[in-house]
Amino acid sequence: MRLSLRGYTTAVVGDMAREPVGQQIADDLTAIAHLVSRTASLAVVMTDFTVPVPARRAVLRDLLEARVHPIALRLALRAVEIERADELATSLHELYELAIHMHDMGEKELLAQEPISTRGQWRDLAEGYATAVFEDSTPDDLEEIEDELFRFARVMEASQSLRRALVDPNYSVDSRRKLIDGLLQGKVKAATLRVAKITLEGHVRDAVGALDFLSELAARARGWRVARVHTARPVNDGERRSLSEAMERITGHPVELHVLEDPELLGGAVIQVGDLLVDASARHRLDELKDHLLGPEAAETGAVH
Numbered sequence: 029m030r031l032s033l034r035g036y037t038t039a040v041v042g043d044m045a046r047e048p049v050g051q052q053i054a055d056d057l058t059a060i061a062h063l064v065s066r067t068a069s070l071a072v073v074m075t076d077f078t079v080p081v082p083a084r085r086a087v088l089r090d091l092l093e094a095r096v097h098p099i100a101l102r103l104a105l106r107a108v109e110i111e112r113a114d115e116l117a118t119s120l121h122e123l124y125e126l127a128i129h130m131h132d133m134g135e136k137e138l139l140a141q142e143p144i145s146t147r148g149q150w151r152d153l154a155e156g157y158a159t160a161v162f163e164d165s166t167p168d169d170l171e172e173i174e175d176e177l178f179r180f181a182r183v184m185e186a187s188q189s190l191r192r193a194l195v196d197p198n199y200s201v202d203s204r205r206k207l208i209d210g211l212l213q214g215k216v217k218a219a220t221l222r223v224a225k226i227t228l229e230g231h232v233r234d235a236v237g238a239l240d241f242l243s244e245l246a247a248r249a250r251g252w253r254v255a256r257v258h259t260a261r262p263v264n265d266g267e268r269r270s271l272s273e274a275m276e277r278i279t280g281h282p283v284e285l286h287v288l289e290d291p292e293l294l295g296g297a298v299i300q301v302g303d304l305l306v307d308a309s310a311r312h313r314l315d316e317l318k319d320h321l322l323g324p325e326a327a328e329t330g331a332v333h
Contacts, residue, residue: 032152032153037160050130054128060100060120154238181243223246255284255285272284
């Protein structure tokens, strides 16, 4: 099972996992898995990658909507959307196992038992978790959630002690959860608080980057993209508008600018949208000029000061 599906399931089931309904969800998931794997005609349709995903989702929805718990159906439809078609039956069985483990142990205990060890794994888990939370949010709520996550990232960026406390593995996860609760509870939306806490999983070392990633996911959920713009000086309204329009042409989506001043750039700007990075700063151009004039060896040995 993809970690994004695990994160999605963790968010959707949540506190219900330990309740009787958690057992019902698990039972319905295993029933769906058996149905898909043991019904020949259905198995052919659901595991054929040439059948479009929307068509496979529609088949499963029409067949099960009135027969299983809505959450079990939601999870199965998500599996159809993101898992390989030929691995769907296996993924559905794994969904059942995850749901029953959550019922027996709970969300926190399960995450503690199966820790996330790499940055890539955390991003996959967090993306699935945030996707589920954002699906239950309105566009207006998403805009507010995005802004709250971005502002929390800036608060953390300005406080070395806070960053250290939230990423230090010597502090227990429960202690760090209480710290985030103390900082955000009652001050931000419940969805923002839920998503912010996912930064505590997987020994995240760059908490600021993790929050910025989650903020960008919130923007994507409402059809926007986020451009992080580092400039040496303030940007006026006209420049913001021109830059936003240019980035919209490049990405094909409305773009929201998050502008941060960085005098060390000397001039120009550094712009990042997802994996796209444009460094048009004066400092970067000076570094390139130094490398060109001196060659790599001289630049590395510091021939010019």
